[in-house]
Amino acid sequence: xxxxxxxxxxxxxxxxxxxxxxxxxxxxxxxxxxxxxxxxxxxxxxxxxxxxxxxxxxxxxxxxxxxxxxxxxxxxxxxxxxxxxxxxxxxxxxxxxxxxxxxxxxxxxxxxxxxxxxxxxxxxxxxxxxxxxxxxxxxxxxxxxxxxxxxxxxxxxxxxxxxxxxx
Amino acid sequence: xxxxxxxxxxxxxxxxxxxxxxxxxxxxxxxxxxxxxxxxxxxxxxxxxxxxxxxxxxxxxxxxxxxxxxxxxxxxxxxxxxxxxxxxxxxxxxxxxxxxxxxxxxxxxxxxxxxxxxxxxxxxxxxxxxxxxxxxxxxxxxxxxxxxxxxxxxxxxxxxxxxxxxxxxxxxxxxxxxxxxxxxxxxxxxxxxxxxxxxxxxxxxxxxxxxxxxxxxxxxxxxxxxxxxxxxxxxxxxxxxxxxxxxxxxxxxxxxxxxxxxxxxxxxxxxxxxxxxxxxxxxxxxxxxxxxxxxxxxxxxxxxxxxxxxxxxxxxxxxxxxxxxxxxxxxxxxxxxxxxxxxxxxxxxxxxxxxxxxxxxxxxxxxxxxxxxxxxxxxxxxxxxxxxxxxxxxxxxxxxxxxxxxxxxxxxxxxxxxxxxxxxxxxxxxxxxxxxxxxxxxxxxxxxxxxxxxxxxxxxxxxxxxxxxxxxxxxxxxxxxxxxxxxxxxxxxxxxxxxxxxxxxxxxxxxxxxxxxxxxxxxxxxxxxxxxxxxxxxxxxxxxxx
Numbered sequence: 001x002x003x004x005x006x007x008x009x010x011x012x013x014x015x016x017x018x019x020x021x022x023x024x025x026x027x028x029x030x031x032x033x034x035x036x037x038x039x040x041x042x043x044x045x046x047x048x049x050x051x052x053x054x055x056x057x058x059x060x061x062x063x064x065x066x067x068x069x070x071x072x073x074x075x076x077x078x079x080x081x082x083x084x085x086x087x088x089x090x091x092x093x094x095x096x097x098x099x100x101x102x103x104x105x106x107x108x109x110x111x112x113x114x115x116x117x118x119x120x121x122x123x124x125x126x127x128x129x130x131x132x133x134x135x136x137x138x139x140x141x142x143x144x145x146x147x148x149x150x151x152x153x154x155x156x157x158x159x160x161x162x163x164x165x166x167x
Numbered sequence: 168x169x170x171x172x173x174x175x176x177x178x179x180x181x182x183x184x185x186x187x188x189x190x191x192x193x194x195x196x197x198x199x200x201x202x203x204x205x206x207x208x209x210x211x212x213x214x215x216x217x218x219x220x221x222x223x224x225x226x227x228x229x230x231x232x233x234x235x236x237x238x239x240x241x242x243x244x245x246x247x248x249x250x251x252x253x254x255x256x257x258x259x260x261x262x263x264x265x266x267x268x269x270x271x272x273x274x275x276x277x278x279x280x281x282x283x284x285x286x287x288x289x290x291x292x293x294x295x296x297x298x299x300x301x302x303x304x305x306x307x308x309x310x311x312x313x314x315x316x317x318x319x320x321x322x323x324x325x326x327x328x329x330x331x332x333x334x335x336x337x338x339x340x341x342x343x344x345x346x347x348x349x350x351x352x353x354x355x356x357x358x359x360x361x362x363x364x365x366x367x368x369x370x371x372x373x374x375x376x377x378x379x380x381x382x383x384x385x386x387x388x389x390x391x392x393x394x395x396x397x398x399x400x401x402x403x404x405x406x407x408x409x410x411x412x413x414x415x416x417x418x419x420x421x422x423x424x425x426x427x428x429x430x431x432x433x434x435x436x437x438x439x440x441x442x443x444x445x446x447x448x449x450x451x452x453x454x455x456x457x458x459x460x461x462x463x464x465x466x467x468x469x470x471x472x473x474x475x476x477x478x479x480x481x482x483x484x485x486x487x488x489x490x491x492x493x494x495x496x497x498x499x500x501x502x503x504x505x506x507x508x509x510x511x512x513x514x515x516x517x518x519x520x521x522x523x524x525x526x527x528x529x530x531x532x533x534x535x536x537x538x539x540x541x542x543x544x545x546x547x548x549x550x551x552x553x554x555x556x557x558x559x560x561x562x563x564x565x566x567x568x569x570x571x572x573x574x575x576x577x578x579x580x581x582x583x584x585x586x587x588x589x590x591x592x593x594x595x596x597x598x599x600x601x602x603x604x605x606x607x608x609x610x611x612x613x614x615x616x617x618x619x620x621x622x623x624x625x626x627x628x629x630x631x632x633x634x635x636x637x638x639x640x641x642x643x644x645x646x647x648x649x650x651x652x653x654x655x656x657x658x659x660x661x662x663x664x665x666x667x668x669x670x671x672x673x674x675x676x677x678x679x680x681x682x683x684x685x686x687x688x689x690x691x692x693x694x695x696x697x698x699x700x701x702x703x704x705x706x707x708x709x710x711x712x713x
Contacts, residue, residue: 017210017402019404021271031427033356033425043349101341112346114199167350
């Protein structure tokens with residue numbers, strides 16, 4: 001009798017353990033995102049122009065270098081920051097000068113920003129400057145988009161295809 | 168009535184009150200489970216072993232799943248779905264076992280940490296095991312997260328995006344890793360190949376970390392008792408059939424997942440990433456990790472004095488080395504002129520000062536009359552010699568009948584609370600420090616009519632093996648064994664937690680009743696004179712009390 005009670009109690013303990021694991025393995029449900037919203041993700045990795053100009057080395061300067069290092073020009077490695085600006089329906093939602101990556105500041109500038117916006121029609125203006133110009137932008141794209149609820153819109157930038165890509 | 172305790176009793180610390188509450192909770196729950204499962208099968212005594220057992224379930228089921236799994240963004244989901252629905256009777260069960268055993272592993276790990284914290288098993292020489300356990304936390308979580316990623320459903324998408332965004336906060340990647348999940352066109356199959364590699368490599372590192380974790384633990388229990396293993400496996404199987412693990416809808420990077428059924432064992436921190444900045448989440452993660460790392464070094468350091476070897480009395484019998492629970496004793500080549508091959512050497516940094524080695528030493532016998540009581544290995548405080556003096560003093564104050572000598576442990580039921588005019592008590596750092604010859608001594612010298620031994624409950628020994636070795640010694644199964652001449656009806660033992668005082672008192676009263684019924688025939692006696700005589704030469708493996 002005691003053995004039977006003990007067995008029943010063991011089954012109850014195992015059952016409780018199973019219930020604990022079974023429940024918390026997928027419950028309670030978590031609402032990550034309101035269904036009536038959408039997301040715009042601005043992300044790119046792009047290197048701006050180098051900060052300084054390349055300089056032609058004189059014969060004397062070249063002679064001082066090891067034979068295998070004698071390139072006729074010397075170019076500074078450091079890049080300019082990439083300036084990016086994103087407007088949504090006429091309102092600026094992001095504006096930053098993104099420093100180049102790398103210890104020597106010679107890597108690409110990188111961006112990854114998420115913006116939660118109401119679903120519906122929006123006008124997005126994306127601008128980017130990657131040269132030494134003091135004002136204005138080198139790239140600018142204006143796009144009117146219809147965002148469905150829960151849609152994720154990626155705003156990428158690739159100079160080789162002409163600028164901003166909306167996908 | 169006199170009670171003598173060892174000087175290693177717990178001192179108050181900043182985390183002391185929390186530990187006390189947790190400890191009480193564990194004692195109560197483990198007491199119930201002892202009744203239900205017996206102490207040998209009590210799951211609370213096998214958290215580490217159960218964690219290992221679940222690891223092997225995860226490994227075996229993972230190998231099966233890998234046979235069918237296709238590491239491609241377009242087919243990963245469909246292969247998992249095939250296993251779940253079409254091959255539900257095997258692949259689906261394997262998948263469910265894979266998930267639930269992984270969850271069980273996290274649960275075991277979490278409670279294992281809390282239990283070790285509650286019982287203060289992270290300080291002093293135990294720092295190494297605690298500290299090497301901290302990276303295991305990360306390895307386990309990383310294994311689970313990369314696993315969820317592979318299903319490539321909505322949950323995988325959420326986990327992938329949040330994890331990579333979080334990792335990108337560190338300025339170590341040239342291009343944000345999260346860009347891989349920017350849109351469906353950004354993700355390629357090679358990334359999935361990397362993921363499956365991680366999901367296999369991280370658990371292998373976990374295994375390595377577990378090996379290091381147990382490096383200073385002798386006789387680690389890495390397998391649960393067969394009955395418990397069968398029970399828990401049947402439970403997992405039942406759960407796999409009753410509630411099979413299923414996927415969310417397939418991932419679609421152009422749509423943000425909204426409602427998710429998170430596995431809270433692995434992904435509980437993810438919602439924090441939605442409300443806190445990534446820097447804050449990093450700060451929290453690093454802080455928790457640092458606190459865990461530093462916990463053993465927070466004052467008071469409470470490092471008891473390590474055991475000391477007395478070469479003049481050590482014959483290199485190896486019992487202390489075999490009995491030490493923390494691999495703190497090694498046998499090395501003899502450095503003196505005595506005719507023995509080896510000698511015991513204590514590694515101070517690993518010694519917790521439990522005294523189990525002194526309890527195992529054949530020279531630790533109170534009958535020694537030709538020399539001072541200095542065993543081959545001993546604690547500086549309390550020493551075996553002190554123990555004999557304490558015992559002598561304690562029993563001197565007994566006035567009632569039957570006279571009972573109660574020998575207990577500082578970490579179990581407090582024997583001081585059970586003394587009266589019939590009962591004298593002595594408390595040790597661990598009951599494993601008790602040489603069985605002390606029982607013989609107390610009875611044969613008529614210090615007591617009976618000896619009652621108590622210590623931590625079975626499976627809860629503060630020093631892992633003290634109770635086990637003591638029971639084996641008293642039962643004659645382990646050296647130094649209790650002599651056969653000791654009348655067993657004058658000896659009793661009962662293992663009791665601090666919360667078991669009432670039950671322990673009852674056991675002692677029952678024992679007293681039995682003693683009162685015994686005929687007055689005297690137990691054997693031997694001379695009590697302690698005249699100075701040269702210590703006899705000890706042959707290897709000899710028991711001084713035989």
